[in-house]
Amino acid sequence: MKKRCINFLFLIIILWVLFGIINNPKLSLDSGYNGLLTWFNIVIPSLLPFFIVSEILTSIGFVNLIGKLLEPLMKPLFNAPGAAAFALSMSVVSGYPIGAKIVSDLRKDNIISKIEAERTICFSSTSGPLFMLGAVSIGMLKNSSIAPLIMYPHYLGTITLGILFRFYKKNNSPSTRITKYKPNTPTLKDNFAIGTILGNSVKNSLNTIALIGGFIIFYSVLTELLFVSKLFNQLINVIINIIPIDISIEVIKGFIAGLLELTTGCKIISTANVNLIYKILVINFLIGWSSFSIHSQALSFINNTDIDSKIYLFAKFLHGLFSSIYGAILYLVKYKNFIKPSYMPGIHVPESFYPLGWPSLFLGSLKLAIFITIYMLISSLILLILYAFLSRD
8 A cells, every 4th residue: 555655646746747848848958958968967977087086996706895895894883784985985986876886796696694785885975075064065055174174074964873873673683793803705706708797797887877967867857847836836935834943945945846856946045045054054954965956866776785775864864863963063163264265166076067177087987996996905905914914813
């Protein structure tokens, strides 16, 4: 019965979107075009290298190798397998939705168990520094000095989620006792075909990036149709009348929009006529929550596995709350008298297809992906040597 109600509600939403597109063809075309530009000019060159590299590393057994090496670190801290470090690192560097994709792949390949995957996905789905620093702090709020109030709370929330969900189904998971290291345990696969792995990695990555593009375009249209909807504006007025405190209509509009599409919501809130710290706290929640647009992308990966999607959604809601709370604490403790207005040029987003911008973005993302891979390998080997030295007795 519950599933039927959800399916019926989904049908109503799709029919409403269809009616909105027919009733507002120019608005729908413009919003879809803007979503397409965002996907083509920014998302493809930024995320495609991470998808390809992660597919290759998983296929050749590198992630399994790193997982075994990092087990002594991840188990005591997050009660998660060592492979979770790979998902977390890639997510922190590249942003949504790479973490959910990697965790889902790890589960499909049976590298981690169902419970381990559910724990891992709770703290391995994060925003990237490029969005928080470049797009939000500088591009939208025009103030680089507030970047720590957005980035630090977000990653503190990530660590808090990892520690909190280490107790999730603790009695049903394998023993967390760390066994003594065996020198011949961590190995790479030695029977793979390079051409096949490269071909499959590129093909799977292109399918994934196309799927993400579809969601970006759909939610761009949906959000704009929502803004011109009489029902939506009536709902805003009802909320304003119900809430006992005085809240700017732009903040409420931006918050609701941000629940659906992150970038749009942050843009609206950044232009609201309210105190800067209130903007930051609301934006922190939205970045932690990440929006239904990103959830749809993540769930398209999660639903191909046996991972419980409800635990992922609950964790993202908590991530938003923790990010806002940490932002308020950090502001009161350190940044209350530090933040000063600054006027910096926003990030230039081309208004047309701009393939000339691809090389720098693509190569920069590829360098980051390779760097984080090498960094994890070196860190793993150092930890391995240290652990072997300490356990000689």
